[in-house]
Amino acid sequence: xxxxxxxxxxxxxxxxxxxxxxxxxxxxxxxxxxxxxxxxxxxxxxxxxxxxxxxxxxxxxxxxxxxxxxxxxxxxxxxxxxxxxxxxxxxxxxxxxxxxxxxxxxxxxxxxxxxxxxxxxxxxxxxxxxxxxxxxxxxxxxxxxxxxxxxxxxxxxxxxxxxxxxxxxxxxxxxxxxxxxxxxxxxxxxxxxxxxxxxxxxxxxxxxxxxxxxxxxxxxxxxxxxxxxxxxxxxxxxxxxxxxxxxxxxxxxxxxxxxxxxxxxxxxxxxxxxxxxxxxxxxxxxxxxxxxxxxxxxxxxxxxxxxxxxxxxxxxxxxxxxxxxxxxxxxxxxxxxxxxxxxxxxxxxxxxxxxxxxxxxxxxxxxxxxxxxxxxxxxxxxxxxxxx
Ligand code: ATP
Numbered sequence: 001x002x003x004x005x006x007x008x009x010x011x012x013x014x015x016x017x018x019x020x021x022x023x024x025x026x027x028x029x030x031x032x033x034x035x036x037x038x039x040x041x042x043x044x045x046x047x048x049x050x051x052x053x054x055x056x057x058x059x060x061x062x063x064x065x066x067x068x069x070x071x072x073x074x075x076x077x078x079x080x081x082x083x084x085x086x087x088x089x090x091x092x093x094x095x096x097x098x099x100x101x102x103x104x105x106x107x108x109x110x111x112x113x114x115x116x117x118x119x120x121x122x123x124x125x126x127x128x129x130x131x132x133x134x135x136x137x138x139x140x141x142x143x144x145x146x147x148x149x150x151x152x153x154x155x156x157x158x159x160x161x162x163x164x165x166x167x168x169x170x171x172x173x174x175x176x177x178x179x180x181x182x183x184x185x186x187x188x189x190x191x192x193x194x195x196x197x198x199x200x201x202x203x204x205x206x207x208x209x210x211x212x213x214x215x216x217x218x219x220x221x222x223x224x225x226x227x228x229x230x231x232x233x234x235x236x237x238x239x240x241x242x243x244x245x246x247x248x249x250x251x252x253x254x255x256x257x258x259x260x261x262x263x264x265x266x267x268x269x270x271x272x273x274x275x276x277x278x279x280x281x282x283x284x285x286x287x288x289x290x291x292x293x294x295x296x297x298x299x300x301x302x303x304x305x306x307x308x309x310x311x312x313x314x315x316x317x318x319x320x321x322x323x324x325x326x327x328x329x330x331x332x333x334x335x336x337x338x339x340x341x342x343x344x345x346x347x348x349x350x351x352x353x354x355x356x357x358x359x360x361x362x363x364x365x366x367x368x369x370x371x372x373x374x375x376x377x378x379x380x381x382x383x384x385x386x387x388x
Contacts, residue, residue, distance in 0.1 A: 268376025
């Protein structure tokens, strides 16, 4: 960071520090060192004085956002179960709920003074969700009037989202918001499921499907639900204890295969163990839910992954890059420009194909280009040898 920016950010951070008691748990010098080291960053895309944590820091999670009055903790990681019959009794002592796990991206919505912002898992402002939440959560301002100490966690999902290539099969266009958690600020404690469900109903917040309560000793109906989700191509469930202390996730076999199908063109861009992890999860979940790793199970892998690969190789062989097309709807031109700025900031290569107003929305077609994934395939197709 250049010295001029550092001085300016230091001044801005001091204003927050003197007013926010949660931050004064640590001496100012510790924060200033975090700022100098790049662990603490000013938030771009808002005129409000906000900072975000780029990494876990002194008990606060990556993506935590600070303002003069607020601490919005990073969203906690949810451990994964690989086997229900042994995993559920290991973690749950009593009744629990199963919520549909929605495939999309996570945002935390909160109010800073007169503005409601949505931030991503890493604590960046999400211009898309900040623009679109009024379409799906029109009573959010009223909610924050009554509950200014809560943060709303939602999954933004659908083919019209700007970040992820998978979505629930029942969303055919645009996006939807699903509120799945409410965190109490500043600690970030999760509101227990039943209290949360009452608030979601009271404010007409759309939410994931809710099942239960279930008992840890009787998992047949939960397994039947997961077999149905698997047949319908849905992602899985997040299991939540009544007091909200225990959360675990469990994903359907088909969803692991879908992850592999979607990621295959971008292999040069994902960790090397990505495919192996999904295959292991597929084998275990298929074995548990369907009691068989038969020919049907093996064929499902190939049928899901291979059909589109021939076209991919042909395109790359013709000299085209690996790319992904997004069709997004914005309520404002400003939000669209802010999303482009966000991609520039995150060094994501984006080309705008078209942008025009349709029925009150700016409908934009964007193409993301993946240079690393392109060279991953291209070098091989061009005959370069690799020592592996
Ligand atoms: P982590 O579990 O560590 O967050 P991750 O980023 O890889 O890891 P996933 O494996 O996708 O995330 O699972 C957790 C995410 O699932 C949550 O961060 C949240 O965005 C999403 N999610 C979707 N539906 C729900 C739900 N009903 N309850 C909780 N989280 C949900």
